[in-house]
Amino acid sequence: MNKKQILISGVFLWVFAVIGTTFVAVTEDTTRTKIADNERLVLLRNLNALLPAEKLDNDIVNDTTTAPASNLLGTENDTIVYLARLQGKPVAAIFNSIAPNGYSGKIYLLVGVYADGSVAGVRVVKHSETPGLGDAIDTQKTDWVFSFNKQSLDSPTPSKWLVKKDGGDFDQFTGATITPRAVVLAVKNTLLYYQQNADSIFQ
Numbered sequence: 001m002n003k004k005q006i007l008i009s010g011v012f013l014w015v016f017a018v019i020g021t022t023f024v025a026v027t028e029d030t031t032r033t034k035i036a037d038n039e040r041l042v043l044l045r046n047l048n049a050l051l052p053a054e055k056l057d058n059d060i061v062n063d064t065t066t067a068p069a070s071n072l073l074g075t076e077n078d079t080i081v082y083l084a085r086l087q088g089k090p091v092a093a094i095f096n097s098i099a100p101n102g103y104s105g106k107i108y109l110l111v112g113v114y115a116d117g118s119v120a121g122v123r124v125v126k127h128s129e130t131p132g133l134g135d136a137i138d139t140q141k142t143d144w145v146f147s148f149n150k151q152s153l154d155s156p157t158p159s160k161w162l163v164k165k166d167g168g169d170f171d172q173f174t175g176a177t178i179t180p181r182a183v184v185l186a187v188k189n190t191l192l193y194y195q196q197n198a199d200s201i202f203q
Contacts, residue, residue, distance in 0.1 A: 047082055047094060050112035050121035056084040056091050065201060067095065072193040074098030074106075074186060083202060090115045090202040093194060099186035103178040104128040107137065111190040117198070118152040121145075122187055134179035144180070147171065153191050161188035 047060050063083045069075050074097055084091040092114045099107040107127045112120030122145045124137045136142045147170060153161075162168025163181050172180045194201070 046110050046123050046125060049123060050094060050110060051084050051092055056086050058083070058085040060084050060094075065203075067193075067197075070193060072189040072196075074100045074189070081201060084112075092120045093201050094120070095190050095193070097186050097190045099182040101178075101185075102127060102129055102182045103134050103176065104130060107179070107182060107186070109183070109186055109190075111187055113191060113194045115198075115202075116152075117154075117191065117195060118150050119148045119187065119191070122148045122183075124183070129179050130176070133173060133176040136173045136176070137179060137183055144171065144173070145183070148187050153188075153195060158188065158192075161185070 044061055051060075060082050063085065065081045065083060066078050067073060067075070067081050069077050069079075073079065073095060079096040081096075082094040084094070092112050094110055094112045097109045097111045099109065105128050107129065108125045110123045110125055112122070114120050123139065124145065127135070127137065129135050129137065136144055139145060156169045160167075160169045161184055163170050163172040163177060163184055165172050165177055166181065168184070170180065170184045
């Protein structure tokens with residue numbers, strides 16, 4: 001192969017490399033944008049599931065504050081708190097909370113707390129609990145998480161924020177106590193966090 005052929009081959013390789021790199025970069029950028037859009041839609045769907053549309057009139061996805069890492073929220077890093085308002089007045093705060101002691105690991109939750117300290121709603125957004133047992137925390141499996149709606153630290157009292165097996169007010173699942181026990185504690189702790197920080201959350 002002479003020098004001219006080597007040069008031509010080198011140019012072709014360079015062109016293909018540039019084209020390939022550009023294609024990968026464009027694909028990655030497009031995919032990243034699509035993933036971000038999908039995540040935003042899932043988040044918005046979850047937030048809307050916790051709060052009826054008539055309860056708020058602000059852009060809840062972008063009206064946020066930051067909660068520092070907290071043992072009560074089960075978090076090791078700062079997390080976003082979504083704020084719902086109606087005509088400028090506080091309606092609810094939705095927390096990213098974690099139950100660290102699920103049967104199969106961490107259980108990630110969205111916990112909505114009304115301004116008066118009662119539960120607006122709870123949704124499990126990620127977990128690894130056992131199918132057919134612990135996964136009953138998922139709304140696609142059962143309506144168990146709806147039992148938290150409108151509950152507060154006044155009703156039931158803090159001592160009753162336990163599953164019935166432990167002397168509390170919340171049902172457990174047949175053959176699975178660890179999972180609901182973990183979620184009940186996480187929701188209770190989120191209410192405690194709100195109680196301790198309510199004055200600063202809606203500033």
